[in-house]
Amino acid sequence: MAILGIVLGWHLFATFVWDSGNVPVQNAVGTEKLRPYMVPMFNQAWSVFAPNPEFADARVLFRAKLKDKSDGKETVTDFVNISQHDIDNAVRYHPIPSKMIINSFGLAAFYANDFATLSAEQKKIFGKDFLGPSWPENLKTTLAQAPDAKPAGAYTGMSADDRSLVMLSTNIAQALWPEKELVGIQTQHFQQNVPNFEDRGTDKRSAPSTITSGWRSPLAVSGIDPSVYQDYAKGLPR
Amino acid sequence: MTEQETLNPVPFVLGKIKELYLRLERWTLDAKHASYGVSVARILYGLFAVLFVLTNFQYRNIMWGSGAQWTDPLRWNSTWGFPFVFYSTADSTLIFTLKYLLLGLAGLSLMVGFFSRTSAIVVLYLTISLVNLNPAATDAQDNIYRIMLLLFCFTDWSRHFSVDAWRRNRRALSQKPGGWAYLRDFVPAWIPNGIHNIALIAIAYQLFMVYVIAGVSKIAGDMWRSGTAIYFPLASDRFNVWPFLNQLLYSNGFMVGLVTFFSVGIQIAFPLMLLQRWTRIIGLLGISAMHIMIGVVMGLGLFSLAMIAADVIFIRNDTYQWMGRKLRAIGERLRIRYRTKQIKMGRLEADPVESAAAPAAKAASVKPGQPEKALHNSIKKR
Numbered sequence: 001m002a003i004l005g006i007v008l009g010w011h012l013f014a015t016f017v018w019d020s021g022n023v024p025v026q027n028a029v030g031t032e033k034l035r036p037y038m039v040p041m042f043n044q045a046w047s048v049f050a051p052n053p054e055f056a057d058a059r060v061l062f063r064a065k066l067k068d069k070s071d072g073k074e075t076v077t078d079f080v081n082i083s084q085h086d087i088d089n090a091v092r093y094h095p096i097p098s099k100m101i102i103n104s105f106g107l108a109a110f111y112a113n114d115f116a117t118l119s120a121e122q123k124k125i126f127g128k129d130f131l132g133p134s135w136p137e138n139l140k141t142t143l144a145q146a147p148d149a150k151p152a153g154a155y156t157g158m159s160a161d162d163r164s165l166v167m168l169s170t171n172i173a174q175a176l177w178p179e180k181e182l183v184g185i186q187t188q189h190f191q192q193n194v195p196n197f198e199d200r201g202t203d204k205r206s207a208p209s210t211i212t213s214g215w216r217s218p219l220a221v222s223g224i225d226p227s228v229y230q231d232y233a234k235g236l237p238r
Numbered sequence: 239m240t241e242q243e244t245l246n247p248v249p250f251v252l253g254k255i256k257e258l259y260l261r262l263e264r265w266t267l268d269a270k271h272a273s274y275g276v277s278v279a280r281i282l283y284g285l286f287a288v289l290f291v292l293t294n295f296q297y298r299n300i301m302w303g304s305g306a307q308w309t310d311p312l313r314w315n316s317t318w319g320f321p322f323v324f325y326s327t328a329d330s331t332l333i334f335t336l337k338y339l340l341l342g343l344a345g346l347s348l349m350v351g352f353f354s355r356t357s358a359i360v361v362l363y364l365t366i367s368l369v370n371l372n373p374a375a376t377d378a379q380d381n382i383y384r385i386m387l388l389l390f391c392f393t394d395w396s397r398h399f400s401v402d403a404w405r406r407n408r409r410a411l412s413q414k415p416g417g418w419a420y421l422r423d424f425v426p427a428w429i430p431n432g433i434h435n436i437a438l439i440a441i442a443y444q445l446f447m448v449y450v451i452a453g454v455s456k457i458a459g460d461m462w463r464s465g466t467a468i469y470f471p472l473a474s475d476r477f478n479v480w481p482f483l484n485q486l487l488y489s490n491g492f493m494v495g496l497v498t499f500f501s502v503g504i505q506i507a508f509p510l511m512l513l514q515r516w517t518r519i520i521g522l523l524g525i526s527a528m529h530i531m532i533g534v535v536m537g538l539g540l541f542s543l544a545m546i547a548a549d550v551i552f553i554r555n556d557t558y559q560w561m562g563r564k565l566r567a568i569g570e571r572l573r574i575r576y577r578t579k580q581i582k583m584g585r586l587e588a589d590p591v592e593s594a595a596a597p598a599a600k601a602a603s604v605k606p607g608q609p610e611k612a613l614h615n616s617i618k619k620r
Binding site: 001004007008011012015016019020021039040041042043044045046047048049050051052053054055056057083087090091092093094095096097098099100101102103104105106107110136153156157159160161163164165167168171194195197200201221224225227228229232 | 293296303310311312315318331372373374375376388432436439440443444447451455456461462466468473474479481485488494534539540
């Protein structure tokens with residue numbers, strides 16, 4: 001009984017301190033001491049829709065630079081809205097939407113949050129072109145060398161998000177334009193608030209904000225099953 | 239209290255503490271509580287895994303499988319690793335699909351209660367391995383499912399409505415012990431009872447933490463205080479599953495305010511409402527209504543299911559038994575009504591043996607009183 005009581009007491013105490021937010025008891029105990037017990041199995045945060053719910057629609061998009069294989073002429077496509085495609089195909093009118101409901105929204109959140117942690121110079125660097133097979137490493141190194149560079153965690157996340165979105169975009173672009181050579185990818189984050197409560201049901205929205213990367217060389221995955229993205233890209237504008 | 243006790247209250251207080259401790263010890267060690275509740279929870283958590291597999295099947299390869307290499311960079315700061323590496327973005331489409339379907343199969347096994355605890359551990363392992371491959375697609379739903387499934391693994395959730403229970407009963411009737419039955423004779427009953435009940439307390443506490451933290455943290459938000467908060471997720475694309483329904487809800491300002499305040503109120507009050515029978519019923523209905531609403535309107539169906547599946551432990555065994563009797567009576571009534579109709583239409587012949595035996599069988603299967611009378615009346619009317 002005593003052993004069960006001690007185990008239970010410890011679990012209840014650790015969960016309370018971990019979940020309780022910035023209160024004196026959490027500061028006194030220190031969450032770092034609880035980390036080995038709580039993370040990863042009991043890791044949790046329940047401040048959902050708090051203190052205020054999200055009030056913006058976010059999107060991730062990309063556009064591609066394509067080269068005609070016959071005459072070598074380069075063209076730039078319109079932006080492809082990945083998030084809108086996911087909403088239309090996996091969210092709207094689905095009684096139990098798939099995890100796609102958060103897939104591109106999660107990526108959009110990473111992209112915007114990690115961009116916000118960059119310094120002013122790092123933001124400018126992000127908007128420049130990085131080409132060649134080792135561009136992800138070059139981008140990360142250049143971000144680290146910015147005169148006002150912040151600690152590594154601040155730009156490592158952004159480098160990872162950019163690389164991830166370029167990889168996803170490359171897969172989609174290859175499925176959309178298989179007859180063309182893909183030479184560049186440019187990604188974008190788009191965000192716009194929903195109408196104010198007083199304007200609900202109307203189209204009155206504040207001006208959107210965008211974050212646009214420079215051009216990147218595509219990151220193709222060798223041996224990928226082409227049917228996976230051919231199925232996904234159905235319905236996307238070509 | 240005697241005069242001596244009034245002068246020295248220490249023995250009295252110590253006596254009360256000892257009495258409280260003994261009550262707590264008896265509650266913890268003497269019998270497993272909420273056995274019907276945890277059994278229903280098992281069915282719902284198994285159903286969760288099955289629905290998860292079905293609803294994500296179309297996009298499985300893009301999110302976790304043979305087309306998900308784009309998620310590899312996102313795991314740079316992941317806290318998960320070995321042994322949760324069953325799935326890999328390096329798997330071929332076929333291999334990944336087979337592994338993915340294994341999760342659905344384990345979920346089905348958990349749902350019907352076939353090797354319940356083993357199935358639960360397999361579902362837990364596979365779910366963790368799968369969802370953490372893609373950090374962009376993880377959310378609170380994964381957290382609550384993982385934590386609850388882990389805690390429920392320590393409960394005896396195969397006692398009712400399960401293949402395991404059916405097999406145990408069959409073995410008991412045939413007096414042939416099998417499986418772990420030999421081992422069970424050597425383990426005193428208070429150990430499994432204690433583990434089951436301690437896990438129940440941890441599950442209840444986890445629910446309280448979810449509701450109270452979610453409720454209290456909202457009070458700090460001006461949108462919640464002004465009664466408009468619920469409009470914003472309803473109007474955003476991510477939670478706009480049925481645009482006409484969402485618009486219908488948020489076009490009425492009174493409704494927006496009502497739902498906003500109700501959501502905060504019920505979450506904060508829920509643990510206290512469980513203390514008394516009638517408030518408990520209201521609390522459970524209220525919290526279920528909130529979950530059903532966010533499940534249907536905001537597309538958070540699986541999250542709602544994971545929460546409701548844990549909430550069912552607060553329904554008493556007596557209530558489940560009462561519901562079982564009611565359902566059996568309804569089933570019997572429908573069966574008799576169907577047979578009577580078939581006989582009248584000449585599709586079935588009345589069986590004299592069965593007709594003679596029917597009243598006795600009915601009397602044995604339903605509670606004495608109205609249900610039996612109702613059955614006769616339903617036949618007479620036809």
